[in-house]
Amino acid sequence: MKTTDTIIALASGQGRSAIALLRISGPATGDVVTALSGGLPEPRYAALRRLTDPATGSLLDRGLVLWFPAPASFTGEDMAELQIHGGRAVTANVVNASLTWPGVRLAEPGEFASRAFENGKLDLSAVEGLADLINAETAAQAKQALTQAEGSLRTHASDWRMRLLRAQALAEASIDFSDEDDVAGDAMAQAKGEAAALLEELTGELQKRSGERLRDGFRIVIAGPPNAGKSSLLNAIAARDVAIVSAEAGTTRDLVEVHLDLDGLPVILTDTAGLREGGGEIESEGMRRARSRAAEADLVIWLIDATDPQPDPPSDLEALSPLPVLNKIDQADGPGGSDAIAISAKSGTGLERLLDVLKDRAGEGLEAAGEPPAITRARHRTEIEAAASALGRFIEEDSAAELAAEELRVAGRHIGRLTGYIDVEEILGAIFGEFCIGK
Ligand SMILES: Nc1nc2c(ncn2[C@@H]2O[C@H](COP(=O)(O)OP(=O)(O)OP(=O)(O)O)[C@@H](O)[C@H]2O)c(=O)[nH]1
Ligand SMILES: [Mg+2]
Incomplete structure (x- = not known):
């Protein structure tokens, strides 16, 4: 160019x-x-x-x-x-x-x-925010993208850089005064104190996943035995005829995905193959995909048939603490299971309540009400992780002050890359390539 x-x-x-x-x-x-x-x-x-x-x-x-x-x-x-x-x-x-x-x-x-x-x-974080804003499909995504475009990550990054520079100045001072033991030791201790406080903050940001989740969507997977009505539930929630429904057990084999906007929150709802013992080659592959998608989900719905109550979910799914939902209550005699949400995918009974629960869970998972997280994509996570490990090495290094100080420069370079103020050539292409022509 x-x-x-x-x-x-x-x-x-x-x-x-x-x-x-x-x-x-x-x-x-x-x-x-x-x-x-x-x-x-x-x-x-x-x-x-x-x-x-x-x-x-x-x-x-x-x-x-x-x-x-x-x-x-x-x-x-x-x-x-x-x-x-x-x-x-x-x-x-x-x-x-x-x-x-x-x-x-x-x-x-x-x-x-x-x-x-x-x-x-x-700066780069604002460019990414703009790209996300153009791609935003729900209100919460647009809000997060706009916050970033307006400089939320830049504000964090420049605060982190200032603190790193302070720690660096102290570490350099300790090298300059290395023949005066007291002064040198003092300055190095202060530098490590600064670094430790910053490391704690970065670790806190790394623990938050809501920014990336909001950008990608909250993933809900419907799992359950064959014929429980999983595909019927997906169609009912999507209000479209997306997945094939039939009285034959083992109808769904592939993962069927719909993108939903639940009160402004982006949700990806996936219908899966029914889980049972046995099954042919294709059905087994379907079940394998179902299990692996459930393992990656933010929330798993375990759907059971009220007319044919099934045992508990298999142990790998049980470990994901699935949300129990009882379907086909239009055909069942009384309210069946204990804490399960009772619905009928066919008549629509109980769907509102289920949707409310899903909205609450998505809202919690996306922390839609809280402080906006600094990290909204994998690139930020990679840089902050690299900066955090350099800080960790700086804090632990107790022999050579020169070596330790170099770790602060490494951390600074990674933080700098968040906004692109230094060393950015190789990441530029990846970011600008996401845009459409005309932006
Ligand atoms: N009476 C009644 N029938 C339902 C309800 N939900 C689904 N069904 C019926 O149950 C049968 C199975 O529904 P599906 O939605 O295909 O079930 P599934 O869990 O996706 O089944 P597989 O894909 O085979 O695992 C169909 O005949 C549906 O019409 C319901 O709420 N009430
Ligand atoms: Mg199905």
Whole structure:
């Protein structure tokens, strides 16, 4: 990517729409806008303009033009946004007319955000927050993404870096004064105290899983004996005919997954093959998948048939403390089991209560009400883990002060990578590649 290029992209997504948003960024932006619309409007004020093809003079569209001269723009470069009619031909014509200008080309995915990063407009954690915001499917996901885009992780990271620098300064002081035993020992003890406090905080953040869970979704797996009504329950909750239901035992073999929005919380609900002894090759593979998906779940529902009460779940599932649910109570005589939630997937009886319980459990698992966690993706976890182990080594090292101090620099590098202030080349591609073109 050469930042001397001027890039253009449809920011509002592909396809037909009432209005489409075109974004242009780079040194030729002002020239392109002038060529298309006859001049530059006042910065940051919308101006209604006729857009014409600079080559032929023919009218392309009439739309709003916004001009953001550098550096006060999203990318930090000269930028313009054109709000034009969203027909495919209109947008293609305006893009093509812009592309005839020398040095103008179509943007790569994420290139606007990447220029914003290069120009110091956004740090990496904010870029990731924006990517998550664009991908957010529920209100809670959007809220977490926005909090991160607004700098929640950056705030943590810069606080951690300041504390590391303090510890580093103390450790360096102890090296400088190594011939004065008292001073040196004192400074090193203080440095270790700082490091220990920071390590405790990082360990606390590493223990929280709710950020990643919220980003990915709370995973609920429906398990149970064949024919208990697992697929019927999935369909009832999803309010769609997703999984095949039949009176034949052993109908479901594959995992069937639906994404739900439970009061703003993202939930992934999975239907599985019924668990029983025996079964042929395909059914056994289905049961193996059921068990392994249940083992990874945040919550397992153990569904039993009230007309054919079954024994307890097998021990591997029992160990996951599943939520017992009793189905088909429309056909059972009285309220069957003890603490099981009684439902009928067929008639809908008890489903509201079950959904309330699921919402509560998802809410607890995602800690939707609490402080936003610092870690929202595996990349953050990896860096913080690496920083924490370097801190641990620093605290334990008691022979050579120089070696110990090097561990603080290692920790600092990992914390720095959270925001990308240092040493970032190899992680850039992975992050910006997640974006769509035009962001
Ligand atoms: N009366 C009644 N029948 C139900 C209820 N839920 C499911 N059934 C019936 O029970 C049978 C099995 O339902 P499924 O949803 O296919 O059961 P499953 O647990 O997915 O079965 P497998 O995929 O074979 O493990 C079907 O004939 C359903 O119509 C219910 O609440 N009441
Ligand atoms: Mg089924």
